[in-house]
Amino acid sequence: VEVSDLIEISDAIWTATNQGIFVINRANGRLMKHxxxxxxxxxxxxxxxxxxxxxxxxxxxxGRGAFVFDPDMQLISSHGTRNGIPSNNxxxxxxxxxxxxxxxxxxxxxxxxxxxxxxxxxxxRSDGLNNEFIRALAEDSEGNxxxxxxxxxxxxxxxxxxxxxxSRDGLPNGNFINxxxxxxxMGQICFGSTGGIGLIDPAGINSRRALPPVIxxxxxxxxTVSHRNNYLSVEFCVPDYSLASGVDYSYRIADLDPQWxxxxxxxxxxxLPYGHHSLEVMARLRSTDSD
Numbered sequence: 212v213e214v215s216d217l218i219e220i221s222d223a224i225w226t227a228t229n230q231g232i233f234v235i236n237r238a239n240g241r242l243m244k245h246x247x248x249x250x251x252x253x254x255x256x257x258x259x260x261x262x263x264x265x266x267x268x269x270x271x272x273x274g275r276g277a278f279v280f281d282p283d284m285q286l287i288s289s290h291g292t293r294n295g296i297p298s299n300n301x302x303x304x305x306x307x308x309x310x311x312x313x314x315x316x317x318x319x320x321x322x323x324x325x326x327x328x329x330x331x332x333x334x335x336r337s338d339g340l341n342n343e344f345i346r347a348l349a350e351d352s353e354g355n356x357x358x359x360x361x362x363x364x365x366x367x368x369x370x371x372x373x374x375x376x377x378s379r380d381g382l383p384n385g386n387f388i389n390x391x392x393x394x395x396x397m398g399q400i401c402f403g404s405t406g407g408i409g410l411i412d413p414a415g416i417n418s419r420r421a422l423p424p425v426i427x428x429x430x431x432x433x434x435t436v437s438h439r440n441n442y443l444s445v446e447f448c449v450p451d452y453s454l455a456s457g458v459d460y461s462y463r464i465a466d467l468d469p470q471w472x473x474x475x476x477x478x479x480x481x482x483l484p485y486g487h488h489s490l491e492v493m494a495r496l497r498s499t500d501s502d
Contacts, residue, residue, distance in 0.1 A: 305350065315389075385405035399412050446477045459495045
């Protein structure tokens with residue numbers, strides 16, 4: 212039997228497995244109930260299980276979407292690609308502090324609004340996710356939702372914006388694992404992956420961190436180029452080696468083009484027109500608002 216999820220309800224442990232749901236007595240470890248397809252249950256390949264504030268049981272499956280049962284395990288509703296969620300593989304379920312349910316699917320993250328009784332938003336790459344294969348979910352103390360994926364971890368902030376983190380931010384290489392997540396008493400979030408455990412401190416990551424100013428490697432802020440040579444190459448960096456792999460750069464020459472453009476730590480210009488030009492470079496900590 213492959214166990215994929217566990218929840219505690221009263222005196223029982225509800226266990227999601229590839230052979231249905233086992234309900235086990237906490238006190239003596241005896242089997243109280245076994246829900247299987249052969250016995251009339253919706254499916255055997257159960258990936259996730261959660262309980263909402265009304266006591267209803269939400270069950271996510273592999274290939275058949277999600278089902279909602281009342282406390283007596285009578286079917287209330289079912290959800291799949293036909294009526295709102297992006298995939299019928301529901302890898303994890305999470306009830307947030309507002310009472311809304313989140314579904315981690317293989318093709319996006321679904322947010323079910325308790326107020327309207329429907330899926331209010333499906334988060335995909337177009338919203339800023341680094342990957343749509345969502346593995347596991349957790350909520351931090353500020354109400355932000357964290358999702359492990361096949362390409363790192365995404366944080367969905369309460370305002371709807373998304374920040375992405377990967378191995379460049381210290382997370383392990385390798386895919387994360389369905390439903391493998393825990394929140395420590397200190398608020399740290401632990402995601403399990405095939406490359407180890409990814410430990411995230413939401414308070415530390417989401418706090419604003421000051422960056423030292425960008426410096427140019429030629430040692431001066433002003434360069435004079437002969438009119439016979441309209442080619443110019445410049446290098447720059449943030450003078451903090453610990454941040455080397457976690458900084459994104461943008462530049463602009465405002466009098467030629469006011470738009471900021473992403474770049475690497477070296478820029479080359481040719482056919483610069485005659486005159487005085489100001490090159491501006493901006494550094495930004497990856498996945499934060501600090502610049």
